[in-house]
Amino acid sequence: MNRRTKIAAVTAALLITVGAAGSAVASGDGKGGHREAAALTGSAKLYRPAGDDITFSFDAHLPAKDRNNPLAATGTFRYSHFKGDWGGTAEVKVDCLATGGKVATVTGVVTKTDVPGLLHKRVGVSVHDDGGHDRLGYSWAASDPTKDEVPPCNSVAPFERVKSGTGDFTVLPWQFTYPTE
Incomplete structure (x- = not known):
């Protein structure tokens, strides 16, 4: 040869x-x-021209064994919003995760916070993982989480821009089993 x-x-x-x-x-x-059925990981700062310091980080997962039950998701996410002397943080225990393509919606119950009235309330966040142009939305853009009940796996569309150079979201598309009948 x-x-x-x-x-x-x-x-x-x-x-x-x-x-x-x-x-x-x-x-x-x-x-x-x-592989796990779905996941949302990563962190980013939001773009705000007024100088607000807003950060979100996610570590949410849906195990393969629970692929048809987004309410079986586990993990946490955190967020903070500060501007001058004003601001607060929250840590959230995930209770639902649904993803499709490069978009994820995650909800959870606040377990730690310094925001009055927010402890033990459910909040939701949506993320669009678009490389250098990631976007994010949150349920409190449309309602007050200290007064209104947010249903599991609900948030608003990802309308906020992520600050350039900070977004590293990774959305693992949901793999569920379609019914055959």
Whole structure:
């Protein structure tokens, strides 16, 4: 076999091996198991021309075993909003996560906060993971979470822009099992 033929054969074998490994990783967790059904991770600062310091961070997951039940999601998210002497923070225990493509909606109950009336209230956030142009929305843009009940997995559309260079959201699209009947 000449040198060119050997190189072509080895290259083809490598491509086939890499392609098969890539397919296995894409359909699982890379360790022989199944990947989680959905996830939202990352953090960003919102763009505000008036100088507000607004940060959101997410670590929300829906396990593969619960793929058809977004209410089985786990994890936390945090947010803070400060401007001058004014501001507050909240830590939220996730109670629902739904994703589709590069968009996620997550809700949870506030477990820690310095905002009066917010403790133990449900809030929701939506994220659009669009590379360098991420966007975010939050339920309190349309209602007062200290007075209004936010249903699980509900928020407003991601209308806020993320400050350039800060968004690193990753949305893992929801994989659920379609009913056959």
